[in-house]
Amino acid sequence: MNTESPGHRNHTLVVTVENKSGVLARVASLFARRAFNIRSLAVAPTEDEHLSRITIVVDGESAPIEQVVNQLDKLINVVDIQDLQPGHAIERELMLVTVAVEPEHRDDIVEQLDRAGGKVMSVGADSMMLSLVGDPEHIDTFENLLRPFGILEIQRTGRVALANLDETIE
């Protein structure tokens, strides 16, 4: 459920850029210079070797989203921008997390993890490293669940997203 007001919600922009050196810096510096806030950012090559895709979650409160899109579009290396509507996109994040856990509580965690759809990556004497892929809210929920155990280290990727299929077929 989206409880934020329409003008002020976060936006997920999928920005297709030329795969050239310095392009990420141009995008990042544009956000800094125009005082647009980035919530998260992920970048990787695409199916076409000349292109990369940057998924940017933009704080809709820092600037009107059309302004962000229009300014991004002025970057010569930006080829395409999609402003994904919540509910009409598939969004995923990956979390790697190491939690403190005594051997007698391991089963407890593994059970929770199974239910959430995660994996055990590594087991230490009194800690475990877990991984979980899911939509950002799902990851948030699981992260909160782990907190009481003691999170030793956590690393989340930025969000990646693609428009939902019914959305892309016209």
Added chain:
Amino acid sequence: MKTDGGQALIRSLEREGVEVMFGLPGGAILPVYDPIIDSKIRHILVRHEQGAGHMAEGYAQATGKPGVAMVTSGPAATNIVTPLCDAYLDSIPMVVITGQVPTAAIGTDAFQECDTTGITASITKHNFLVTEAQDIPQVIKEAFHIATTGRPGPVLVDIPKDIVDPTNPRSSLEWEDNVEIDLPGYKVDTSVDPEAIQKAVELIQNAERPILYIGGGILKSRAAESLLELAELTGIHVVTTLMARGAFPDSHELCLGMPGMHGNFTAVTAMQESDLLITLGARFDDRVTGKLDEFAVSAKIIHVDIDPAELGKVRRPDVPVQGDCRTAIEAMVSVLRDFGSGNTDRTAWKSRISGWQERFPLVYEPSTPGQALKPQFVIEKLRDATPADTIVASGVGQHQMWASQYWTFNHPYTWINSGGLGTMGFSIPAAIGAKVGCPEKMVWAVDGDGCFQMTAQELVTARVENIPIKVALLNNSYLGMVRQWQDMFYEERHSEVFLSKEIPDYKGWAESMGCFAMRVDDPDEVEEAIAQANEIEDRPVVIDFRTAAEEKVYPMVASGTGNSDVIVPPSQEKEIR
């Protein structure tokens, strides 16, 4: 045909039709300077790289062609940062080529290395770091394409030495007569949406208090003639911003002149009271709007701009029209011709406008004999003694505002100034660039004493390269505009604004740079000095006009206040209830 990167670079510039470039060589760019000897491109050797950049800007503003500057790496690249930013804010087409350390040395803090593309990324429309000689022709073509199309702007091309140095195998390439642009992310759409035009026309037909709010985009789209047609067809009054002076003739009865912080009362107030601002190639700059929430509160907005990011950036338009200004105006004119301009009665509005014009003309107190010159008087005399198509290039400060206010601009491309960045030192190099582009026209720089001291050395360039510009130095011994703010908002506490009354000796300095120079103290000498200057064509001329330091630019909308609170000169205060 086999060639090397340096040769290919110069040939690529020739292929773009470049006739003149402004620059100064150094280590990293050396190999490119050798083929210049055999090129038909005229190279003008500047005395400081900032000068090269402003000259390229002045050339571009006067001719409409892209200006080209070439400098070496490191300190030369940083010296040209100011003109790049200036050109970016005023949307001036310019291509700057910088030398760079050899590719293998990039990132090692090599001698005269700096991250030129990193430094200039946010103040250029685009920049390139070329790493292969083979790419040079295509990149140059792309650079000119980007600089001159859509919303124009500066493009920088950074060239490492090894790919242009003929002794280095990395510089070798195969020259091809045709190269293709490959810019998948750059599309320019100049067409306009007919539905938006239709809506705009409806607003125009029904508006009771419309104003044509004209910005520099009109000049960029070469739409001055179409604008005249639109204004005459509809009978709507026109304001021309600092960037658009000359886009609509000042002598025309529909012209209200410049709006904004130092705009005239009628232009400021007419916008403020308007119910429709037909915004053409302007961008609601804070110097025009004053306090934004108090700006033209009852006006609907039509906003035409080639750059979609301008539509709604500052003020949300009722009818946004993305596209070329001239195309949009022509489309509006054609619909208006078919359907008429409407029957809205605007007599009341017109008489309010003429009322303001009568009560609040631009005024100053003339000087009495023996007193220092009034700067406005000097501008008026200069205006009256020069051909109507004289190009005026100004610096930044009080003198700039007086030049814009008191000149009568009746031709487009005759007013060249630094609007967006407000760069002191702009006028002399910009005037040189304009004169190079338009040698048949008279070119006057109107400069301040503070500005003059920032770039005067380019008068050496002007003399040596035979570019006879003229400089009217409005010398008030102060950083006058800053002094004015201290007078008005800091209880006349003058902090670091007094320059000097005697030093430098401008006449002697100008003479030492090869100029003909005069000093004028007395109002009676002004006309004669200007007449003498106008006769001289074999060298630059500098006239040091000693002007009154306490003179203020009026009207003024104080920073942070609304345009309804415009401050008028003391002699008009009784007119404002």
